[in-house]
Amino acid sequence: MGEKQLIYRGSEWNFETLRRAHDAIEEIALGELGLDVYRNQIEVITSEQMLDAYASVGMPLMYSHWSFGKQFAREELLYRKGAQSLAYELVINSDPCVSYVMEENTMTMQALVIAHAAFGHNHFFKNNHLFQQWTRAERVLDELSYGKRFIAECERRYGLAAVEGILDSAHALMSQGVSRYAGRRPSSPHEALIKARVREQHRESTYNDLWRTLPVTHREEDTDPSAATETSNDNPSLPEENLLKFLAEHAPKLKDWQREILQVVRNLAQYFYPQRQTKLMNEGCATFTHYEIMHRLYDSGQVNEGAMLEFVQMHSAVVRQPDFDSPRFGGINPYALGFAMMRDIQRICENPDDEDKDWFPSIAGNGKPLETLRDAWAEYRDESFVLQFLSPRLIREMRLFSVCDPAEAPYVSVEAIHDEAGYRSIRRKLAEQYDLSKREPEIEVTEADLKGNRRLVLTHRVRDGRLLGKEDCNRTLRHIANLWGYRVRLLEVDADSGTTINEYDVVAMP
Amino acid sequence: MHVIDRRRNPTAKSLGNRQRFVRRVKSHIRESVKKAIQHRKVSDLGGGEEVTISSGDISEPSFNLDRKAGRRDYVLPGNHGYQRGDRIRKPDGGGRGRGKDGSADGDGEDAFVFTLTREEFLDLFFEDLELPNLAKKKLKTIASKAMYRAGYANDGSPQRLNKRETMRRSLARRLTLRRPKTEELEALEAQLAKAIEEEDEDAIARLRPLIDAMKSRMRSVPYLDEVDLRFNRFEQLPKPSTQAVMFCLMDTSASMTEPLKDLAKRFYMLLHLFLIRHYRSVDIVFIRHTYTAQEVDEDTFFHGRETGGTVVSSALIEMLRIVEQRYPADDWNIYAAQASDGHNFDHDMSATMSLLDQKILPLCQYYAYIEVGDEQILTESVLWEGYSILADIHPHFARAHVYDPADIYPVFHNLFTSSRQAS
Numbered sequence: 041m042g043e044k045q046l047i048y049r050g051s052e053w054n055f056e057t058l059r060r061a062h063d064a065i066e067e068i069a070l071g072e073l074g075l076d077v078y079r080n081q082i083e084v085i086t087s088e089q090m091l092d093a094y095a096s097v098g099m100p101l102m103y104s105h106w107s108f109g110k111q112f113a114r115e116e117l118l119y120r121k122g123a124q125s126l127a128y129e130l131v132i133n134s135d136p137c138v139s140y141v142m143e144e145n146t147m148t149m150q151a152l153v154i155a156h157a158a159f160g161h162n163h164f165f166k167n168n169h170l171f172q173q174w175t176r177a178e179r180v181l182d183e184l185s186y187g188k189r190f191i192a193e194c195e196r197r198y199g200l201a202a203v204e205g206i207l208d209s210a211h212a213l214m215s216q217g218v219s220r221y222a223g224r225r226p227s228s229p230h231e232a233l234i235k236a237r238v239r240e241q242h243r244e245s246t247y248n249d250l251w252r253t254l255p256v257t258h259r260e261e262d263t264d265p266s267a268a269t270e271t272s273n274d275n276p277s278l279p280e281e282n283l284l285k286f287l288a289e290h291a292p293k294l295k296d297w298q299r300e301i302l303q304v305v306r307n308l309a310q311y312f313y314p315q316r317q318t319k320l321m322n323e324g325c326a327t328f329t330h331y332e333i334m335h336r337l338y339d340s341g342q343v344n345e346g347a348m349l350e351f352v353q354m355h356s357a358v359v360r361q362p363d364f365d366s367p368r369f370g371g372i373n374p375y376a377l378g379f380a381m382m383r384d385i386q387r388i389c390e391n392p393d394d395e396d397k398d399w400f401p402s403i404a405g406n407g408k409p410l411e412t413l414r415d416a417w418a419e420y421r422d423e424s425f426v427l428q429f430l431s432p433r434l435i436r437e438m439r440l441f442s443v444c445d446p447a448e449a450p451y452v453s454v455e456a457i458h459d460e461a462g463y464r465s466i467r468r469k470l471a472e473q474y475d476l477s478k479r480e481p482e483i484e485v486t487e488a489d490l491k492g493n494r495r496l497v498l499t500h501r502v503r504d505g506r507l508l509g510k511e512d513c514n515r516t517l518r519h520i521a522n523l524w525g526y527r528v529r530l531l532e533v534d535a536d537s538g539t540t541i542n543e544y545d546v547v548a549m550p
Numbered sequence: 551m552h553v554i555d556r557r558r559n560p561t562a563k564s565l566g567n568r569q570r571f572v573r574r575v576k577s578h579i580r581e582s583v584k585k586a587i588q589h590r591k592v593s594d595l596g597g598g599e600e601v602t603i604s605s606g607d608i609s610e611p612s613f614n615l616d617r618k619a620g621r622r623d624y625v626l627p628g629n630h631g632y633q634r635g636d637r638i639r640k641p642d643g644g645g646r647g648r649g650k651d652g653s654a655d656g657d658g659e660d661a662f663v664f665t666l667t668r669e670e671f672l673d674l675f676f677e678d679l680e681l682p683n684l685a686k687k688k689l690k691t692i693a694s695k696a697m698y699r700a701g702y703a704n705d706g707s708p709q710r711l712n713k714r715e716t717m718r719r720s721l722a723r724r725l726t727l728r729r730p731k732t733e734e735l736e737a738l739e740a741q742l743a744k745a746i747e748e749e750d751e752d753a754i755a756r757l758r759p760l761i762d763a764m765k766s767r768m769r770s771v772p773y774l775d776e777v778d779l780r781f782n783r784f785e786q787l788p789k790p791s792t793q794a795v796m797f798c799l800m801d802t803s804a805s806m807t808e809p810l811k812d813l814a815k816r817f818y819m820l821l822h823l824f825l826i827r828h829y830r831s832v833d834i835v836f837i838r839h840t841y842t843a844q845e846v847d848e849d850t851f852f853h854g855r856e857t858g859g860t861v862v863s864s865a866l867i868e869m870l871r872i873v874e875q876r877y878p879a880d881d882w883n884i885y886a887a888q889a890s891d892g893h894n895f896d897h898d899m900s901a902t903m904s905l906l907d908q909k910i911l912p913l914c915q916y917y918a919y920i921e922v923g924d925e926q927i928l929t930e931s932v933l934w935e936g937y938s939i940l941a942d943i944h945p946h947f948a949r950a951h952v953y954d955p956a957d958i959y960p961v962f963h964n965l966f967t968s969s970r971q972a973s
Contacts, residue, residue, distance in 0.1 A: 055553055055555075058553055059551070059553065062551050062553075063551075066551070079551070080551045080552070081551070081552045081554065082551065082552065082553045082554070083553075083554045083555075083556045084553065084554070084555050084556060084557055085556045085557060085559075086557050089556060089557070089559065092564050095564045095567060096564065096567070104566040104567050104570060105567065105570065106567065106570035106571040106573070106574040107571075107610055108564060108567040108571075109564060109566075109567035109568040109569070109570055109571025109572070110571050110608055110662070112564045112567060112568060112571075113568070113571065113662075113664035114662070114664070117663065117664060117665075136552070140556075143557055158551075200570070200573075204570070204574075208610070211610055211612075212610060212611050212612050213612070214612070215612060215613070216613060361627055361628075362628070363627060363628025363630075364626035364627060364628050364629075365628065365630075366628070369628075372625070372626075372627060438627045438628070439627060439628050439629040439630075440625050440626070440627055440629070441625070441626060441629040441632060442623060442624065442625045442626075443623070443624060443625075443626060443638070444621065444622070444623050445621065445622045445623070445624065445640075446620075446621045446622075447617070447618050447619050447620055447621070447622075450639060450640055451637040451638055451639050451640060452637070452638050452640060453635065453636070453637050453638075454632045454633065454634055454635060454636040454637070454638065455623065455634065456634060457629055457632060457633060457634055458629065461634070462634065466625055469623050469624065469625050470625040472623070473624055473625060480614075480615075481613050481614065481615055483613055500613075502620075503620075504620050504621040504622070505619055505620035505621055506615045506616070506619060506620030506621070506622070507615070507616050507619040507620060508613055508614070508615060508616060509614055509615065509616040509617075510616065511611075512609075512611040512612065512613070512614055513613060515611035516611045516612055516613050519611070
């Protein structure tokens with residue numbers, strides 16, 4: 041075809057070519073692919089700044105904590121020794137959607153990154169139901185900057201060590217800091233800050249030194265009811281799966297600022313929750329988008345053969361899936377599987393064979409691949425997406441097989457392979473692999489005595505004999521005990537039989 | 551769409567995180583600092599240091615599933631020919647699943663390595679250390695003057711010409727006085743050349759005076775004028791400083807074997823680093839002695855070889871001579887550190903003792919004696935025994951044994967622990 045002008049030549053980029061590439065990509069993304077995105081903000085950064093971003097879990101604004109320093113030291117070492125290269129881009133789920141691109145990238149890489157992050161990920165963030173339900177893109181940056189300021193303020197007021205202790209404990213519970221069922225919308229950080237201030241002021245204004253002079257016996261009578269009114273909800277609804285939330289709201293000994301820090305960390309955990317459930321789809325969507333866009337740019341003569349060759353090379357590196365016995369194997373590559381599944385859906389919609397018509401009667405041959413994909417991007421998460429769309433053909437192509445691995449046996453046994461009898465089993469097993477609730481330990485607060493001996497009991501529902509790692513469990517429990525302030529027990533109960541397999545008991549050690 | 555160039559943003563955003571991390575692993579860093587003193591060559595003690603921390607100590611715990619318990623099902627890619635019911639042996643026979651399956655959340659006890667910068671290393675190295683009893687003696691009136699930048703001057707010596715400031719003024723003057731640019735002149739001359747070629751008389755007549763006027767304007771408004779020149783200006787200001795001198799006395803006699811000398815040198819190396827880092831204005835005098843003493847430079851002190859008998863008083867006499875000559879005790883804080891294996895000729899002991907007791911110790915703010923030895927010997931050495939009496943009388947006389955490179959840092963630390971810390 042070649043009816044349009046080349047948007048760039050060679051590998052050097054400048055702000056002009058960046059803008060031209062963005063505009064050309066936007067035209068395709070919105071016009072031809074029908075994507076729907078947040079406003080874009082593209083920020084050019086250096087490799088050092090990229091390392092900085094890595095160290096603070098990919099966030100542009102982050103409070104200070106030693107673990108990020110450790111992360112930075114690790115990443116930097118790996119990078120300097122050449123053991124690891126940096127990502128070409130980083131994208132924040134916010135409105136406007138911020139994509140970081142590195143200055144070292146060639147122009148083709150920049151175009152790829154813009155298509156991948158600023159349109160692929162961006163569309164996914166804006167449209168996937170998990171993100172819509174769990175995160176509020178327009179508030180993400182506000183929340184982060186609130187957390188950063190609040191924690192810095194606490195460090196000034198209460199000392200580095202005190203804040204560090206709380207953050208350590210909160211970080212240990214981050215994966216238990218998520219509510220899986222969306223409740224009331226949390227109030228905005230600004231409002232939270234105002235509320236916290238008002239509470240503080242109220243306490244300060246009503247403080248009367250005279251009370252201190254009352255005889256001790258009086259005070260003991262006094263404390264109980266006052267403590268009960270202080271915790272807003274003295275009858276927590278149990279069981280509660282969100283440990284951070286529970287401790288922030290009910291731990292008897294915590295001060296207000298400590299509760300607030302737990303809330304800050306909890307918000308962070310909640311921000312990552314949709315991302316952890318949609319890694320495969322998110323990367324698949326972005327990879328599919330950049331692949332379509334780059335090809336369309338090439339077909340309309342806006343990039344040349346050289347750029348296309350460079351693109352194909354990068355793209356194939358991204359979607360490579362090493363075999364299970366290869367030394368490079370590190371699990372299933374979400375880019376590879378996500379991209380392959382989406383290309384497969386496109387094929388099923390356009391030229392299905394008989395098998396596809398059997399397996400996917402609702403979409404086979406509907407002739408609307410983009411619409412079908414946009415629908416999938418909006419409505420599914422990794423687990424349900426695999427369960428719904430993994431086709432027998434792809435199972436054959438990737439030669440997927442499922443194994444059973446009992447820890448005590450010296451071998452793993454093959455349960456299903458890519459044959460008629462195995463397709464459904466492989467599909468179900470792979471979907472389960474993406475199910476967070478099955479992949480991560482299921483721990484709940486089951487008992488909390490807020491008035492008597494103040495004992496806290498957690499229960500881990502054990503599936504298939506998968507127990508908690510002992511050492512880490514003890515250390516994590518110590519963190520919980522320190523937050524709670526009293527004795528904490530954890531029971532490991534078999535999910536099927538209901539028998540208690542293991543028991544931990546930890547006391548607070550300030 | 552916005553494109554924002556963040557490359558100029560302040561870097562080292564995570565500096566705060568690093569500081570917190572370093573604080574957190576300080577105990578490990580101290581360990582490696584101690585090791586560094588043992589294993590490093592004397593000459594490169596001052597560099598950065600790679601610190602190894604077992605990852606267990608800085609791991610962040612969380613609830614995770616034990617990889618050695620229970621049953622797992624998973625899907626793998628790239629089947630080569632396995633059929634249902636086939637059994638595949640696990641790679642290492644252990645509880646690990648397959649290949650590198652578990653490496654991401656691994657139970658690895660790998661050591662965590664990171665590199666301290668030279669600054670961080672030395673900061674920790676000498677944390678809480680200071681010279682004891684540093685009193686403000688008379689300020690030295692001569693020599694201690696420092697040059698400070700003090701803006702710009704209209705004249706000065708050529709090497710102080712500030713090119714940036716000069717060109718700034720030149721540019722401003724040329725713009726305001728409308729000096730024609732060279733390119734403009736060249737363009738006109740090109741037109742003229744073309745006109746001559748085409749024999750366009752009108753154009754020639756028009757261009758010639760224009761060019762002449764331009765040239766004369768360029769002459770009258772020079773590119774660089776004397777009024778443009780700016781020079782860096784410096785001022786000399788007296789710099790108040792507390793003056794201190796450290797005498798390093800080392801026994802290099804035959805009884806000091808190479809390992810012992812190495813121990814002593816390591817100690818002085820540490821002292822040297824400490825002084826040049828914390829007390830820039832401290833003078834250091836190196837004296838080595840056998841039966842005679844001699845002042846030497848740093849290099850000879852640390853790397854020279856000579857042997858002979860032992861007369862400790864010779865070094866003390868040399869020190870006194872230098873003090874009288876160059877470091878009057880009224881003006882200077884005087885420190886001394888003596889290292890020896892404890893041997894001395896018997897007939898010299900009385901001289902040594904009286905020199906120390908009556909002359910040297912009254913002069914000094916602090917006197918440290920380090921005895922190096924191969925191993926713990928129960929009998930006390932001649933010097934150690936003799937010095938016991940001095941240690942009782944003079945509170946600013948301290949002594950310590952060093953048997954092993956590992957002792958050096960703790961001993962050094964004890965000798966120079968800051969008084970704030972001690973009290």
